[in-house]
Amino acid sequence: MRTFLRLLICATGFSVFNTAYAAESAEIRAQLNAQHSSILSSEMAAKIVQLNVQEGERFKQGDLLVAFNCAEQQAQLKKAQAVVQAAEKTYEVNSRLTKLNSMSPLELEMAAAEVAKAKADIALMGAVLQKCAIAAPFSGRVAERLVQRYQYVKAGDPILDILDDSQLEVTVLVPSSWLKWLKPGYEFKVFLEETQREYPAKVKMLGARIDAVSQSIKITGVITGKADDLLAGMSGRAIFPAAATAKDGGSVASGMEPMRPTAKDGGSVASGMEPMRPTAKDGGSVATGTEPTAKHD
Numbered sequence: 001m002r003t004f005l006r007l008l009i010c011a012t013g014f015s016v017f018n019t020a021y022a023a024e025s026a027e028i029r030a031q032l033n034a035q036h037s038s039i040l041s042s043e044m045a046a047k048i049v050q051l052n053v054q055e056g057e058r059f060k061q062g063d064l065l066v067a068f069n070c071a072e073q074q075a076q077l078k079k080a081q082a083v084v085q086a087a088e089k090t091y092e093v094n095s096r097l098t099k100l101n102s103m104s105p106l107e108l109e110m111a112a113a114e115v116a117k118a119k120a121d122i123a124l125m126g127a128v129l130q131k132c133a134i135a136a137p138f139s140g141r142v143a144e145r146l147v148q149r150y151q152y153v154k155a156g157d158p159i160l161d162i163l164d165d166s167q168l169e170v171t172v173l174v175p176s177s178w179l180k181w182l183k184p185g186y187e188f189k190v191f192l193e194e195t196q197r198e199y200p201a202k203v204k205m206l207g208a209r210i211d212a213v214s215q216s217i218k219i220t221g222v223i224t225g226k227a228d229d230l231l232a233g234m235s236g237r238a239i240f241p242a243a244a245t246a247k248d249g250g251s252v253a254s255g256m257e258p259m260r261p262t263a264k265d266g267g268s269v270a271s272g273m274e275p276m277r278p279t280a281k282d283g284g285s286v287a288t289g290t291e292p293t294a295k296h297d
Contacts, residue, residue: 026239026240027237027238027239027240028172028173028174028237028238028240029172029173029235029236029237029238030170030171030172030190030235030236030237030238031170031171031233031234031235032168032169032170032171032192032223032230032231032232032233032234032235033168033169033170033171033232033233034140034163034164034165034168034169034232035164035166035167035168035169036138036140036163036164037143037161037162037163037164037232038137038161038162038163039146039158039160039161039162040065040066040134040158040159040160040161040162041156041157041158041159042066042068042153042154042155042156042157042159043131043155044068044128044131044132044155045152045153045154045155046068046069046070046132046152046153047068047069047150047151047152047153048066048067048068048069048147048148048149048150048151048152048153048159049067049068049069049149049150050064050066050067050149051065051066051145051147051148051149052064052065052066053065053142053145053160054142054145055142055143055144055145056141056142057141057142058139058140058141059136059139059140059141059142059162060136060139061136061137061138061139062135062136063135063136064133064134064135065134065135065136065160066133066134066159066160067132067133067134068131068132068133070128070129070132073125073128073129073132074129076125076128077122077125077126077129080118080121080122080124080125081122083118083121084115084118084119084121084122086118087111087114087115087117087118088115090111090114091108091111091112091114091115094107094108094111095108095111134159134160136162138162138164139164139166140162140163140164140165140166141162141163141165142160142161142162143161143162143163143232144160144161145159145160145161146158146159146160146161147159163232165230165231165232167222167223168222168223168230168232169204169220169221169222170190170201170220170221170222170223170238171218171219171220171221172218172219172221172238173214173216173217173218173219174216174217174219175215175216175217176210176211176215176216176217177215178217179206179217182203182206182219183203183206184203184204184205184206185202185203186202186203187200187201187202187224188201188202188203188221188238188239188240188241189201189238189239189241190221190223190236190237190238190239191236191237191239192230192234192235192236193234193235193236194231194234194235194236195229195230195234198239199223199225199227199230200223200224200225201221201222201223201224201238202221202222202224203219203220203221204220204221204222205219205220206219206220207219207220221238
């Protein structure tokens with residue numbers, strides 16, 4: 001009777017484990033990131049005279065975001081333009097004098113070099129003046145404003161942290177063994193803690209390198225469909241459905257081979273035990289290893 005109960009418990013336990021295992025879905029931490037993001041910094045030392053956006057405000061590509069006080073640079077540009085005019089006049093006079101043999105060719109070449117030098121100064125000042133304004137490199141939103149209007153900044157100081165939230169990306173670290181079946185276009189779901197909702201997603205691209213220590217790889221997915229309530233930085237769980245099963249019933253999510261309840265002669269593969277036989281020769285029990293008891297008259 002006890003042997004029968006052992007067999008029943010073993011079979012029932014395996015059945016429950018196998019059912020729970022089959023219904024399990026792989027869930028891994030996931031985070032939403034902006035497709036494009038950047039910290040705009042100052043390229044010159046100057047005072048900010050325009051700061052046209054607030055935190056969270058939207059802008060379009062090419063919009064003026066920041067403008068600096070460049071009165072000094074503009075004055076230097078006008079000075080360089082005047083120098084060019086003077087150098088060109090000098091060159092014209094020297095050119096006529098050279099034709100009259102009243103000036104050497106060397107002096108004419110020196111006058112031409114002064115014209116080229118003055119024009120180079122204009123180009124230099126033009127490049128400096130281009131740094132007096134910062135335009136939006138892409139359409140998006142202001143994540144953080146790091147300075148205030150009328151503040152003096154140095155070259156390299158960060159001003160605005162901006163991002164493009166037109167299409168957010170899902171970043172997930174998955175086991176490298178999943179590469180056997182996880183390909184671009186694979187569909188999964190993302191549950192976000194901030195909204196307490198699930199969103200459909202699909203794999204956009206696989207990472208280029210496997211981490212040798214953790215045996216994981218970074219994948220990037222995108223939210224499919226329209227979702228206006230999403231923000232960069234939200235986190236949750238990427239849910240890979242249990243419907244993705246491998247050959248012979250193995251679970252793709254875990255990469256494990258399917259478990260078979262019984263082996264040859266009724267043995268259990270899951271436990272690695274030999275089949276139990278209730279009785280042996282001469283009435284002895286094989287399971288307990290006891291000798292048969294002698295019958296007394």
